[in-house]
Amino acid sequence: MTASGPGEPTESARQLARWALAAAAGAVVALLTALTSGILILLTGIVGLVASAMGIWWFLAHRGPVRVFGAILAVGAPLAVLVLYVVGGVWGNALVALGLWGVALGCARTALRRPDRERNALMRGAPAARPRRPVLIMNPKSGGGKVGRFGLVARAEALGARVVLLDLSAETDVTALARKAVADGADLLGVAGGDGTQALVAAVAAEHDLPFLVISAGTRNHFAMDLGLDRTDPATCLDALTDGEELRVDLGSVAGRPFVNTVSFGVYADVVQRPEYRDAKAGTAVDVLPDLLQGGEGGRRLDATVDTVRLPAQQALLVSNNPYAAPDPFGIASAHRPRLDRGELGVIGIRVDGAAQAAELAVRGTQAAGLNVLTARKVHVVGNPGSSVDGGLISVAVDGEALTLPTPVVCTLRPGALRVLVPRDRPGTVPPLPPLDWRRITTLAFDTPDTPRTP
Structure with a gap:
């Protein structure tokens, strides 16, 4: 095995990149083994995802028969896809393709990992008395x-x-x-x-x-x-x-009140304001979400200015003390912020006006038009003139605590303001996953130690 210099890809990384391409190609072959089967798997999978997302929207944003229909569609669409796979005899192809795609993603992520960069991606502590x-x-x-x-x-x-x-x-x-x-x-x-x-x-x-x-x-x-x-x-x-070490981390501020994690505006903040929320979280959310998500009577929208970028009529806005590594608004509860010392606020804005946009969000993720993922030094939030935000007051959830604040609400960050003493041994310190770049994977797969590199 040829040794690699600092920052150079190792032979194991090159091999993993080749396996990633091979597994991805195998997934395509599994889908196209029979042309009709491959098209069936692809089309029904996409249709099932879109239908389920639309059903979830109708369930959350409506009441009565529309809500019932949405619940049936949200659950029934994936089941119908599964039945079609079994009846059409393509479930085996689908499972093989899904498994190979999982292998491809795992190998690609591992191939792109760079220990030198991962060390720099984490906060470093200094000796502390x-x-x-x-x-x-x-x-x-x-x-x-x-x-x-x-x-x-x-x-x-x-x-x-x-x-x-x-x-x-x-x-x-x-x-x-x-x-x-x-x-x-x-x-x-x-x-x-x-x-x-x-x-x-x-x-x-x-x-x-x-x-x-x-x-x-x-x-x-x-x-x-x-x-x-x-x-x-x-x-x-x-x-x-x-036996500790000291980290210098940023401290958030919303309307002069400190926060260490997140400030939520819009739908979530309105839900947690309800007195019955603590005793019946799911039931309260299901009961009030139709009023909060719809733009008509009872609907609350927010206008935000993220540095110089305007986000009008947002249904939900999340401002975090430093951005999350994976900006998924539905997975923030388990998401990580690899660094708390970048001096930037993370901002996620969501605006979904109907079932079609809900489907787009499910299919395109962070690329959907209804989802904005930004970083900023300052965020201004006010009530949208067309919504029912009255008296210049809006609901805000600060690190999970329900508040009501006068607008405009301003979020800022104090870089390095907080000295945090932590143990030297921190088992939860996990480097962020590298962004998935298939062009880089392809280059790495055909790379050799003797290949000339462009500076």
Whole structure:
């Protein structure tokens, strides 16, 4: 095997690229083994996807018979495609083609990975001194009682931290607690709780240029996930107190309020405002979505200016503290932000006005006209004049917390404002997948160490 220099593709990468092309070609052959079968698989698959997307739209955006029809179509279209495959005797071809395409994608992604670039794609920590007077604010009910279940109080106190437990019998001003801890001489602030609480204390830490410790004791722990922390065992986050390193990350601001993850406007924010949402999330959403998605009575639309780009009449808008690696509006709950120090807001805007646009979004994904994926330094959001946003107030969900704010609502970012203390061992640190570029795969497959390269 010929050795490759720094940054040069390895022989294994070239081989994986060849396998990717071979598997992709095999998938095409499996579809076209019999011309009629191949056309049947392709056409019915596309028609089934389009019909299912249209059914989902009718189910979400309408009531009565149209909603029932939409539900039947959303479920029945994929089943009908499966039946056609079986009756037509092409299910074997479809399975083989799907399997080979999966192999092709896996080999292509792996072939394009570059360890040198992946290292640069992740945040780097700097050595940090051990804090002498750390103060940790803990919510005993967060995450279903993770503070007690993992013995976080005893472990933190054994490491020299002072623990402040939130009193859930009355409303507690978390920001005031953090400021008092600083006044009493704390040299580190930390939180075991949800992302909304994390953001409030993080703002105080940033204001006083103190290190901030994230303990993954919330329900979803998006911020902890993107920092690479272990979300299955919050106690491991406390290792940062004795053997930690410091990251400089950005801190978001919406109308002067801090956020560490996302700010949602539009449909989602309107749904979580409902008092019944906490007890019946799915039922509440299904009940109110027709009014929110339609542009008529009850419909709420938003106009946004993303730096200098205008996004009119958006149904939903998501602004994130740094962009997500895979900007899928339906998969943000599990998506990652590989870096929190790029100094950019991520913006995803959605406008779907009917079943046809819903189908386009399902087929074309991020290339659909109804989906805008941008980055920005500043985002202005106001109510659309043709919608029912009244009194200059709009619903906003900040790190999952429901708020109502006067317009215009301005989102900005404070680059490097937050010093985050993390353990040296962060099992959740995952490099982002490289973008899939079949032209690059083809070049790599036919590349040899002796092939002249264009500078």
